[in-house]
Amino acid sequence: MRRHSFERDGVVFSFLDAGGDGKPLLALHGHWMGASDFTEVADDLSPEWRVIALDQRGFGETDHGAAHHMAAYVGDAVALLAHLAIAAPVPVLGHSFGGIVAYHLAAAHPERVSAMIIEDIGVNIQDDSTPFVTHWSGTFRLRETLEDRLGPRLAPYLQRSIRRTKDGWTLNFDPAEFLLSEQATNGDHWNVWLQSRCPALVLSGSESRVCDRAELQAMAERRDGTEFARLEAGHSIHIDARPEFVERLRQFLDKQHP
Template sequence: MHRRSFEHDGVVFSFLDAGGDGKPLLALHGHWMGASDFTEVADDLSPEWRVIALDQRGFGETDHGAAHNMAAYLGDVVALLKNLSINEPVPALGHSFGGIVAYHLAAAHPDRVSAMIIEDIGVNIQDDSTPYVTNWSGTFRLREELEERLGPRLSPYLQKSIRRVKDGWTLNFDPAEFLVSERATNGNHWKVWLQSRCPALVVSGSESRVCDGTELQTMTERREGTVFTQLKAGHSIHIDNRTEFVETLRHFLNTQNL
Protein backbone atom coordinates (compact mmCIF):
# COMPACT_ATOMS: atom_id res chain seq x y z
CA MET A 1 0.00 0.00 0.00
CA HIS A 2 1.19 3.51 -0.78
CA ARG A 3 1.13 6.29 1.82
CA ARG A 4 -0.61 9.43 0.53
CA SER A 5 -2.03 12.64 1.97
CA PHE A 6 -4.55 15.43 1.38
CA GLU A 7 -5.83 18.49 3.24
CA HIS A 8 -9.40 19.05 4.38
CA ASP A 9 -10.99 21.25 7.03
CA GLY A 10 -7.58 22.63 7.98
CA VAL A 11 -6.35 19.10 8.74
CA VAL A 12 -3.69 17.17 6.82
CA PHE A 13 -4.88 13.58 6.46
CA SER A 14 -2.75 10.54 5.76
CA PHE A 15 -4.07 7.39 4.13
CA LEU A 16 -2.94 4.15 2.55
CA ASP A 17 -4.01 3.21 -0.96
CA ALA A 18 -3.43 -0.22 -2.45
CA GLY A 19 -3.79 1.25 -5.94
CA GLY A 20 -4.22 -0.89 -9.02
CA ASP A 21 -7.30 -1.58 -11.10
CA GLY A 22 -9.35 -3.27 -8.39
CA LYS A 23 -12.70 -2.03 -7.17
CA PRO A 24 -12.34 0.52 -4.35
CA LEU A 25 -13.08 -0.59 -0.78
CA LEU A 26 -12.97 1.92 2.07
CA ALA A 27 -11.45 0.74 5.39
CA LEU A 28 -11.90 2.63 8.66
CA HIS A 29 -9.84 1.66 11.69
CA GLY A 30 -10.78 1.37 15.34
CA HIS A 31 -9.70 3.59 18.21
CA TRP A 32 -5.99 3.27 19.13
CA MET A 33 -5.27 1.90 15.66
CA GLY A 34 -4.66 3.24 12.16
CA ALA A 35 -4.77 2.61 8.43
CA SER A 36 -1.70 0.37 8.61
CA ASP A 37 -3.72 -2.27 10.48
CA PHE A 38 -5.40 -3.13 7.16
CA THR A 39 -2.24 -3.72 5.09
CA GLU A 40 -2.42 -7.51 5.30
CA VAL A 41 -6.15 -7.53 4.55
CA ALA A 42 -5.43 -5.34 1.52
CA ASP A 43 -2.84 -7.84 0.29
CA ASP A 44 -5.34 -10.68 0.70
CA LEU A 45 -8.06 -8.86 -1.26
CA SER A 46 -5.77 -7.73 -4.08
CA PRO A 47 -6.01 -7.50 -7.04
CA GLU A 48 -9.83 -7.72 -7.13
CA TRP A 49 -10.21 -5.01 -4.50
CA ARG A 50 -8.30 -1.76 -4.04
CA VAL A 51 -8.33 -1.11 -0.30
CA ILE A 52 -8.17 2.55 0.73
CA ALA A 53 -7.57 2.99 4.47
CA LEU A 54 -7.78 6.38 6.19
CA ASP A 55 -5.89 7.49 9.27
CA GLN A 56 -8.83 9.23 10.91
CA ARG A 57 -8.30 12.59 12.59
CA GLY A 58 -6.18 12.28 15.71
CA PHE A 59 -4.74 8.90 14.75
CA GLY A 60 -1.78 7.55 12.80
CA GLU A 61 -0.02 10.08 10.60
CA THR A 62 -3.04 12.40 10.31
CA ASP A 63 -2.94 15.69 12.20
CA HIS A 64 -3.87 15.61 15.85
CA GLY A 65 -5.80 18.21 17.84
CA ALA A 66 -8.70 18.85 15.48
CA ALA A 67 -12.36 18.85 16.53
CA HIS A 68 -13.99 15.48 17.19
CA ASN A 69 -17.62 14.92 16.26
CA MET A 70 -19.55 12.66 13.91
CA ALA A 71 -20.14 15.36 11.30
CA ALA A 72 -16.38 15.91 11.09
CA TYR A 73 -15.65 12.19 10.74
CA LEU A 74 -18.17 11.86 7.90
CA GLY A 75 -16.84 14.97 6.19
CA ASP A 76 -13.33 13.54 6.33
CA VAL A 77 -14.37 10.33 4.57
CA VAL A 78 -16.32 12.17 1.88
CA ALA A 79 -13.32 14.46 1.33
CA LEU A 80 -11.06 11.42 0.93
CA LEU A 81 -13.32 9.92 -1.74
CA LYS A 82 -13.54 13.27 -3.53
CA ASN A 83 -9.76 13.63 -3.41
CA LEU A 84 -9.48 10.28 -5.19
CA SER A 85 -12.26 11.18 -7.66
CA ILE A 86 -14.28 8.18 -6.50
CA ASN A 87 -17.86 9.12 -7.23
CA GLU A 88 -19.55 5.74 -7.28
CA PRO A 89 -20.71 4.10 -4.02
CA VAL A 90 -18.14 1.80 -2.40
CA PRO A 91 -18.20 -0.90 0.29
CA ALA A 92 -17.22 0.48 3.70
CA LEU A 93 -15.41 -1.78 6.16
CA GLY A 94 -15.37 -0.39 9.68
CA HIS A 95 -13.74 -1.88 12.74
CA SER A 96 -15.01 -0.70 16.14
CA PHE A 97 -14.90 3.14 16.05
CA GLY A 98 -14.59 2.86 12.27
CA GLY A 99 -17.76 0.76 12.20
CA ILE A 100 -19.71 3.54 13.92
CA VAL A 101 -18.44 6.00 11.32
CA ALA A 102 -19.32 3.53 8.54
CA TYR A 103 -22.96 3.08 9.52
CA HIS A 104 -23.38 6.83 10.06
CA LEU A 105 -21.86 7.38 6.62
CA ALA A 106 -24.30 4.92 5.03
CA ALA A 107 -27.24 6.72 6.66
CA ALA A 108 -26.11 10.28 5.87
CA HIS A 109 -24.57 9.62 2.44
CA PRO A 110 -26.32 6.61 0.86
CA ASP A 111 -24.88 7.62 -2.51
CA ARG A 112 -21.39 6.93 -1.12
CA VAL A 113 -21.85 3.47 0.41
CA SER A 114 -22.80 0.37 -1.58
CA ALA A 115 -22.46 -2.03 1.36
CA MET A 116 -21.27 -2.09 4.97
CA ILE A 117 -19.03 -4.53 6.80
CA ILE A 118 -19.29 -3.81 10.52
CA GLU A 119 -16.56 -5.48 12.56
CA ASP A 120 -17.40 -6.10 16.21
CA ILE A 121 -19.18 -2.91 17.20
CA GLY A 122 -22.73 -2.36 18.39
CA VAL A 123 -25.14 0.56 18.38
CA ASN A 124 -25.51 1.25 22.10
CA ILE A 125 -22.08 2.63 22.97
CA GLN A 126 -21.27 3.68 26.54
CA ASP A 127 -17.50 3.40 26.80
CA ASP A 128 -15.03 5.00 29.20
CA SER A 129 -11.46 3.86 28.63
CA THR A 130 -9.94 6.34 31.08
CA PRO A 131 -8.62 3.61 33.42
CA TYR A 132 -6.77 1.96 30.52
CA VAL A 133 -5.15 4.94 28.80
CA THR A 134 -4.35 7.55 31.45
CA ASN A 135 -0.81 6.19 31.93
CA TRP A 136 -0.04 5.69 28.23
CA SER A 137 0.92 9.32 27.56
CA GLY A 138 4.46 10.51 27.03
CA THR A 139 7.66 9.21 25.51
CA PHE A 140 9.31 6.05 26.78
CA ARG A 141 13.06 5.60 26.61
CA LEU A 142 12.71 1.95 25.58
CA ARG A 143 10.05 0.42 23.37
CA GLU A 144 9.72 -2.39 25.91
CA GLU A 145 8.76 0.14 28.59
CA LEU A 146 5.84 1.36 26.48
CA GLU A 147 4.81 -2.20 25.67
CA GLU A 148 4.86 -3.04 29.38
CA ARG A 149 2.68 -0.01 30.09
CA LEU A 150 0.17 -1.16 27.46
CA GLY A 151 0.06 -4.59 29.05
CA PRO A 152 0.32 -8.12 27.62
CA ARG A 153 -3.28 -8.21 26.35
CA LEU A 154 -3.30 -4.93 24.41
CA SER A 155 0.33 -4.53 23.38
CA PRO A 156 0.18 -7.10 20.52
CA TYR A 157 -2.70 -5.19 18.90
CA LEU A 158 -1.00 -1.80 19.16
CA GLN A 159 2.35 -2.67 17.61
CA LYS A 160 1.58 -0.58 14.52
CA SER A 161 0.50 2.32 16.73
CA ILE A 162 3.96 2.63 18.31
CA ARG A 163 6.41 5.01 16.65
CA ARG A 164 10.03 6.02 17.18
CA VAL A 165 10.68 9.67 18.04
CA LYS A 166 13.82 11.58 19.00
CA ASP A 167 13.81 10.62 22.68
CA GLY A 168 12.34 7.13 22.49
CA TRP A 169 9.01 5.55 21.67
CA THR A 170 5.47 6.89 21.88
CA LEU A 171 2.00 6.15 20.58
CA ASN A 172 0.84 7.71 17.32
CA PHE A 173 -2.26 9.04 19.09
CA ASP A 174 -2.69 11.17 22.19
CA PRO A 175 -4.59 9.20 24.85
CA ALA A 176 -6.30 12.39 26.05
CA GLU A 177 -7.48 13.18 22.52
CA PHE A 178 -8.66 9.61 22.09
CA LEU A 179 -10.93 10.05 25.11
CA VAL A 180 -12.50 13.07 23.39
CA SER A 181 -13.14 10.90 20.31
CA GLU A 182 -14.56 8.14 22.48
CA ARG A 183 -17.04 10.54 24.07
CA ALA A 184 -17.99 11.81 20.60
CA THR A 185 -19.05 8.31 19.53
CA ASN A 186 -20.83 7.29 22.73
CA GLY A 187 -24.61 7.14 22.61
CA ASN A 188 -27.55 5.19 21.26
CA HIS A 189 -27.14 4.75 17.50
CA TRP A 190 -30.10 2.46 16.82
CA LYS A 191 -31.99 5.05 14.77
CA VAL A 192 -29.00 5.72 12.52
CA TRP A 193 -28.31 2.00 12.12
CA LEU A 194 -31.84 1.39 10.84
CA GLN A 195 -31.87 4.38 8.46
CA SER A 196 -29.62 3.00 5.72
CA ARG A 197 -30.75 0.51 3.08
CA CYS A 198 -27.53 -0.93 1.64
CA PRO A 199 -26.56 -4.59 2.24
CA ALA A 200 -24.62 -5.13 5.45
CA LEU A 201 -22.47 -7.79 7.07
CA VAL A 202 -22.02 -7.74 10.85
CA VAL A 203 -19.03 -9.75 12.07
CA SER A 204 -18.75 -10.68 15.74
CA GLY A 205 -15.68 -11.94 17.58
CA SER A 206 -16.64 -14.89 19.77
CA GLU A 207 -14.01 -13.94 22.39
CA SER A 208 -14.54 -10.17 22.21
CA ARG A 209 -14.37 -8.27 25.49
CA VAL A 210 -15.80 -5.16 23.85
CA CYS A 211 -19.02 -6.29 22.17
CA ASP A 212 -21.86 -8.56 23.11
CA GLY A 213 -22.54 -10.92 20.23
CA THR A 214 -26.22 -11.00 21.21
CA GLU A 215 -26.53 -7.26 20.54
CA LEU A 216 -24.82 -7.64 17.17
CA GLN A 217 -27.17 -10.47 16.24
CA THR A 218 -30.16 -8.32 17.24
CA MET A 219 -28.82 -5.54 14.99
CA THR A 220 -28.90 -8.03 12.13
CA GLU A 221 -32.41 -9.24 12.88
CA ARG A 222 -33.85 -5.73 13.06
CA ARG A 223 -32.27 -4.42 9.85
CA GLU A 224 -33.34 -5.69 6.43
CA GLY A 225 -30.60 -6.96 4.13
CA THR A 226 -28.16 -7.66 6.94
CA VAL A 227 -26.13 -10.84 7.52
CA PHE A 228 -24.56 -11.91 10.82
CA THR A 229 -21.56 -14.13 11.33
CA GLN A 230 -19.41 -14.92 14.33
CA LEU A 231 -15.76 -15.95 14.02
CA LYS A 232 -13.38 -17.30 16.63
CA ALA A 233 -11.53 -14.12 17.55
CA GLY A 234 -11.36 -11.23 19.94
CA HIS A 235 -12.40 -7.67 19.18
CA SER A 236 -9.92 -7.21 16.31
CA ILE A 237 -11.16 -10.03 14.13
CA HIS A 238 -9.15 -8.98 11.07
CA ILE A 239 -6.00 -9.49 13.17
CA ASP A 240 -6.93 -12.51 15.29
CA ASN A 241 -8.47 -14.57 12.49
CA ARG A 242 -7.51 -12.83 9.29
CA THR A 243 -7.93 -15.82 6.99
CA GLU A 244 -11.55 -16.52 7.92
CA PHE A 245 -12.33 -12.83 8.13
CA VAL A 246 -11.12 -12.20 4.57
CA GLU A 247 -12.92 -15.30 3.28
CA THR A 248 -16.16 -14.12 4.91
CA LEU A 249 -15.68 -10.59 3.59
CA ARG A 250 -14.93 -11.78 0.06
CA HIS A 251 -17.94 -14.12 0.04
CA PHE A 252 -20.24 -11.31 1.18
CA LEU A 253 -18.93 -8.88 -1.43
CA ASN A 254 -19.23 -11.47 -4.20
CA THR A 255 -22.81 -12.38 -3.27
CA GLN A 256 -23.76 -8.70 -3.48
CA ASN A 257 -22.28 -8.44 -7.00
CA LEU A 258 -20.48 -5.27 -6.03
Protein backbone atom coordinates in the same frame (compact mmCIF):
# COMPACT_ATOMS: atom_id res chain seq x y z
CA MET B 1 -0.02 -0.04 -0.06
CA ARG B 2 1.35 3.43 -0.71
CA ARG B 3 0.89 6.31 1.68
CA HIS B 4 -0.67 9.56 0.45
CA SER B 5 -2.15 12.71 1.98
CA PHE B 6 -4.82 15.34 1.39
CA GLU B 7 -6.09 18.39 3.25
CA ARG B 8 -9.58 19.18 4.49
CA ASP B 9 -10.48 22.32 6.44
CA GLY B 10 -6.89 22.85 7.51
CA VAL B 11 -6.41 19.23 8.66
CA VAL B 12 -3.87 17.11 6.78
CA PHE B 13 -5.02 13.51 6.46
CA SER B 14 -2.86 10.49 5.71
CA PHE B 15 -4.15 7.37 4.00
CA LEU B 16 -2.95 4.14 2.43
CA ASP B 17 -4.05 3.11 -1.05
CA ALA B 18 -3.43 -0.33 -2.54
CA GLY B 19 -3.84 1.13 -6.02
CA GLY B 20 -4.38 -1.00 -9.08
CA ASP B 21 -7.49 -1.64 -11.14
CA GLY B 22 -9.52 -3.39 -8.45
CA LYS B 23 -12.87 -2.21 -7.18
CA PRO B 24 -12.38 0.36 -4.38
CA LEU B 25 -13.17 -0.55 -0.78
CA LEU B 26 -12.90 2.02 2.01
CA ALA B 27 -11.50 0.76 5.34
CA LEU B 28 -11.89 2.66 8.63
CA HIS B 29 -9.81 1.60 11.62
CA GLY B 30 -10.70 1.29 15.29
CA HIS B 31 -9.58 3.44 18.19
CA TRP B 32 -5.86 3.17 19.05
CA MET B 33 -5.17 1.78 15.57
CA GLY B 34 -4.58 3.12 12.07
CA ALA B 35 -4.73 2.53 8.35
CA SER B 36 -1.68 0.27 8.42
CA ASP B 37 -3.64 -2.37 10.35
CA PHE B 38 -5.40 -3.26 7.09
CA THR B 39 -2.19 -3.86 5.10
CA GLU B 40 -2.41 -7.66 5.11
CA VAL B 41 -6.15 -7.63 4.42
CA ALA B 42 -5.46 -5.40 1.42
CA ASP B 43 -2.89 -7.88 0.15
CA ASP B 44 -5.35 -10.74 0.58
CA LEU B 45 -8.09 -8.92 -1.35
CA SER B 46 -5.85 -7.80 -4.20
CA PRO B 47 -6.12 -7.58 -7.17
CA GLU B 48 -9.93 -7.82 -7.19
CA TRP B 49 -10.24 -5.10 -4.57
CA ARG B 50 -8.35 -1.84 -4.10
CA VAL B 51 -8.36 -1.18 -0.36
CA ILE B 52 -8.16 2.47 0.67
CA ALA B 53 -7.56 2.92 4.41
CA LEU B 54 -7.79 6.29 6.17
CA ASP B 55 -5.87 7.40 9.25
CA GLN B 56 -8.80 9.08 10.97
CA ARG B 57 -8.31 12.46 12.63
CA GLY B 58 -6.13 12.21 15.74
CA PHE B 59 -4.68 8.82 14.77
CA GLY B 60 -1.70 7.54 12.80
CA GLU B 61 -0.03 10.09 10.56
CA THR B 62 -3.09 12.33 10.26
CA ASP B 63 -3.01 15.65 12.11
CA HIS B 64 -3.88 15.61 15.78
CA GLY B 65 -5.80 18.23 17.72
CA ALA B 66 -8.74 18.75 15.35
CA ALA B 67 -12.33 18.78 16.61
CA HIS B 68 -13.90 15.40 17.35
CA HIS B 69 -17.54 14.83 16.44
CA MET B 70 -19.45 12.42 14.25
CA ALA B 71 -20.18 14.89 11.46
CA ALA B 72 -16.43 15.52 11.14
CA TYR B 73 -15.59 11.81 10.90
CA VAL B 74 -18.24 11.29 8.23
CA GLY B 75 -17.10 14.38 6.33
CA ASP B 76 -13.50 13.16 6.41
CA ALA B 77 -14.48 9.89 4.72
CA VAL B 78 -16.51 11.71 2.06
CA ALA B 79 -13.59 14.09 1.47
CA LEU B 80 -11.21 11.17 0.93
CA LEU B 81 -13.48 9.64 -1.70
CA ALA B 82 -13.85 13.02 -3.38
CA HIS B 83 -10.09 13.55 -3.31
CA LEU B 84 -9.68 10.24 -5.16
CA ALA B 85 -12.47 11.16 -7.61
CA ILE B 86 -14.44 8.07 -6.60
CA ALA B 87 -18.04 8.99 -7.37
CA ALA B 88 -19.70 5.58 -7.44
CA PRO B 89 -20.82 4.04 -4.13
CA VAL B 90 -18.25 1.76 -2.48
CA PRO B 91 -18.34 -0.91 0.24
CA VAL B 92 -17.10 0.35 3.59
CA LEU B 93 -15.33 -1.85 6.13
CA GLY B 94 -15.35 -0.42 9.64
CA HIS B 95 -13.65 -1.93 12.67
CA SER B 96 -14.91 -0.80 16.10
CA PHE B 97 -14.80 3.04 16.05
CA GLY B 98 -14.54 2.80 12.27
CA GLY B 99 -17.73 0.73 12.21
CA ILE B 100 -19.64 3.49 13.97
CA VAL B 101 -18.37 5.98 11.39
CA ALA B 102 -19.30 3.52 8.62
CA TYR B 103 -22.97 3.22 9.57
CA HIS B 104 -23.25 6.96 10.13
CA LEU B 105 -21.71 7.47 6.68
CA ALA B 106 -24.21 5.06 5.13
CA ALA B 107 -27.12 6.88 6.78
CA ALA B 108 -25.96 10.40 5.92
CA HIS B 109 -24.62 9.65 2.42
CA PRO B 110 -26.37 6.58 0.96
CA GLU B 111 -25.07 7.57 -2.48
CA ARG B 112 -21.53 6.92 -1.22
CA VAL B 113 -21.98 3.46 0.36
CA SER B 114 -22.90 0.33 -1.58
CA ALA B 115 -22.48 -2.07 1.36
CA MET B 116 -21.19 -2.13 4.94
CA ILE B 117 -19.02 -4.58 6.84
CA ILE B 118 -19.27 -3.80 10.56
CA GLU B 119 -16.51 -5.51 12.53
CA ASP B 120 -17.32 -6.15 16.18
CA ILE B 121 -19.08 -2.96 17.22
CA GLY B 122 -22.63 -2.39 18.38
CA VAL B 123 -25.03 0.53 18.38
CA ASN B 124 -25.39 1.24 22.10
CA ILE B 125 -21.98 2.63 23.01
CA GLN B 126 -21.27 3.69 26.59
CA ASP B 127 -17.49 3.56 27.09
CA ASP B 128 -15.14 5.32 29.49
CA SER B 129 -11.52 4.27 29.13
CA THR B 130 -10.13 7.10 31.29
CA PRO B 131 -8.64 4.90 34.06
CA PHE B 132 -7.31 2.53 31.46
CA VAL B 133 -5.35 4.77 29.06
CA THR B 134 -4.15 7.81 30.98
CA HIS B 135 -0.90 6.12 31.99
CA TRP B 136 -0.10 5.49 28.31
CA SER B 137 0.72 9.18 27.77
CA GLY B 138 4.25 10.41 27.34
CA THR B 139 7.51 9.34 25.73
CA PHE B 140 9.41 6.35 27.03
CA ARG B 141 13.15 5.79 26.71
CA LEU B 142 12.66 2.09 25.96
CA ARG B 143 10.02 0.57 23.70
CA GLU B 144 9.63 -2.25 26.20
CA THR B 145 8.59 0.23 28.90
CA LEU B 146 5.74 1.50 26.74
CA GLU B 147 4.73 -2.06 25.87
CA ASP B 148 4.64 -2.87 29.59
CA ARG B 149 2.27 0.08 30.08
CA LEU B 150 0.00 -1.25 27.33
CA GLY B 151 0.01 -4.68 28.92
CA PRO B 152 0.45 -8.16 27.45
CA ARG B 153 -3.10 -8.39 26.10
CA LEU B 154 -3.08 -5.11 24.12
CA ALA B 155 0.57 -4.56 23.22
CA PRO B 156 0.51 -7.09 20.34
CA TYR B 157 -2.39 -5.23 18.70
CA LEU B 158 -0.82 -1.78 19.07
CA GLN B 159 2.59 -2.56 17.56
CA ARG B 160 1.83 -0.36 14.54
CA SER B 161 0.64 2.44 16.82
CA ILE B 162 4.07 2.74 18.46
CA ARG B 163 6.56 5.15 16.89
CA ARG B 164 10.12 6.26 17.55
CA THR B 165 10.93 9.93 18.20
CA LYS B 166 14.25 11.60 18.98
CA ASP B 167 13.40 11.33 22.68
CA GLY B 168 12.22 7.73 22.74
CA TRP B 169 9.07 5.72 22.10
CA THR B 170 5.50 6.98 22.11
CA LEU B 171 2.09 6.21 20.67
CA ASN B 172 0.97 7.77 17.41
CA PHE B 173 -2.16 9.03 19.14
CA ASP B 174 -2.65 11.08 22.29
CA PRO B 175 -4.61 9.11 24.91
CA ALA B 176 -6.28 12.36 26.02
CA GLU B 177 -7.42 13.05 22.45
CA PHE B 178 -8.61 9.46 22.10
CA LEU B 179 -10.88 10.05 25.09
CA LEU B 180 -12.47 12.97 23.21
CA SER B 181 -13.11 10.65 20.28
CA GLU B 182 -14.56 8.04 22.62
CA GLN B 183 -16.97 10.63 24.05
CA ALA B 184 -17.93 11.69 20.52
CA THR B 185 -18.92 8.14 19.60
CA ASN B 186 -20.76 7.27 22.81
CA GLY B 187 -24.54 7.12 22.65
CA ASP B 188 -27.51 5.21 21.30
CA HIS B 189 -27.04 4.78 17.54
CA TRP B 190 -29.97 2.44 16.86
CA ASN B 191 -31.89 5.00 14.78
CA VAL B 192 -28.87 5.76 12.63
CA TRP B 193 -28.16 2.06 12.11
CA LEU B 194 -31.72 1.47 10.88
CA GLN B 195 -31.78 4.48 8.54
CA SER B 196 -29.58 3.08 5.78
CA ARG B 197 -30.74 0.55 3.16
CA CYS B 198 -27.54 -0.90 1.70
CA PRO B 199 -26.61 -4.55 2.31
CA ALA B 200 -24.60 -5.10 5.49
CA LEU B 201 -22.56 -7.77 7.21
CA VAL B 202 -22.12 -7.67 11.00
CA LEU B 203 -19.13 -9.66 12.26
CA SER B 204 -18.78 -10.72 15.89
CA GLY B 205 -15.61 -11.97 17.60
CA SER B 206 -16.40 -14.96 19.80
CA GLU B 207 -13.86 -13.85 22.44
CA SER B 208 -14.49 -10.11 22.19
CA ARG B 209 -14.47 -8.19 25.46
CA VAL B 210 -15.94 -5.14 23.76
CA CYS B 211 -19.23 -6.26 22.24
CA ASP B 212 -22.27 -8.25 23.28
CA ARG B 213 -23.06 -10.97 20.76
CA ALA B 214 -26.80 -10.63 21.38
CA GLU B 215 -26.71 -6.94 20.45
CA LEU B 216 -24.82 -7.64 17.22
CA GLN B 217 -27.26 -10.38 16.30
CA ALA B 218 -30.16 -8.00 17.01
CA MET B 219 -28.58 -5.46 14.65
CA ALA B 220 -28.82 -8.01 11.84
CA GLU B 221 -32.31 -9.19 12.79
CA ARG B 222 -33.81 -5.70 12.99
CA ARG B 223 -32.33 -4.35 9.75
CA ASP B 224 -33.31 -5.58 6.29
CA GLY B 225 -30.56 -6.96 4.09
CA THR B 226 -28.18 -7.60 6.96
CA GLU B 227 -26.18 -10.77 7.62
CA PHE B 228 -24.54 -11.87 10.86
CA ALA B 229 -21.47 -14.05 11.32
CA ARG B 230 -19.49 -15.06 14.39
CA LEU B 231 -15.81 -15.88 13.99
CA GLU B 232 -13.41 -17.41 16.48
CA ALA B 233 -11.51 -14.26 17.40
CA GLY B 234 -11.30 -11.36 19.78
CA HIS B 235 -12.33 -7.78 19.09
CA SER B 236 -9.87 -7.36 16.20
CA ILE B 237 -11.16 -10.15 13.99
CA HIS B 238 -9.14 -9.06 10.96
CA ILE B 239 -5.97 -9.65 13.01
CA ASP B 240 -6.91 -12.69 15.12
CA ALA B 241 -8.57 -14.70 12.35
CA ARG B 242 -7.47 -13.02 9.14
CA PRO B 243 -7.95 -15.96 6.73
CA GLU B 244 -11.49 -16.63 7.98
CA PHE B 245 -12.23 -12.90 8.06
CA VAL B 246 -11.08 -12.39 4.47
CA GLU B 247 -13.00 -15.44 3.25
CA ARG B 248 -16.22 -14.22 4.88
CA LEU B 249 -15.58 -10.74 3.51
CA ARG B 250 -15.07 -12.09 -0.02
CA GLN B 251 -18.28 -14.15 0.16
CA PHE B 252 -20.24 -11.06 1.13
CA LEU B 253 -18.58 -8.71 -1.37
CA ASP B 254 -18.92 -11.15 -4.25
CA LYS B 255 -22.68 -11.20 -3.74
CA GLN B 256 -22.93 -7.41 -3.71
CA HIS B 257 -20.36 -6.71 -6.43
CA PRO B 258 -20.25 -9.75 -8.77
